[in-house]
Amino acid sequence: MVCSHCGREVKPTRHSASSEGGYRVDYYALLTGDCEPITIKNPRDESVDLSFFQLKNPRWVISCADCLSRPEIQKQVEDLFSAVP
Numbered sequence: 001m002v003c004s005h006c007g008r009e010v011k012p013t014r015h016s017a018s019s020e021g022g023y024r025v026d027y028y029a030l031l032t033g034d035c036e037p038i039t040i041k042n043p044r045d046e047s048v049d050l051s052f053f054q055l056k057n058p059r060w061v062i063s064c065a066d067c068l069s070r071p072e073i074q075k076q077v078e079d080l081f082s083a084v085p
């Protein structure tokens with residue numbers, strides 16, 4: 001798996017019993033895409049409508065720890081996250 005911003009290979013979170021803190025996170029994954037509001041009948045009670053957002057064209061955005069320390073990348077990720085209602 002590679003970082004969506006810089007393209008570097010990311011490593012899984014490493015846990016260790018000896019080091020301070022105990023673990024090291026190398027990347028963060030965000031599932032995003034376009035959201036579309038849809039309404040369906042409640043299968044248990046057809047007089048009730050259920051409304052929710054359906055995720056269209058889902059995609060993963062991988063952010064390595066190095067990129068996520070940069071304010072402009074933080075803002076991009078933040079914007080993608082807050083785009084989901």
Ligand SMILES: [Zn+2]
Nearest residue numbers: 003006064067
């Ligand atoms: Zn990166």
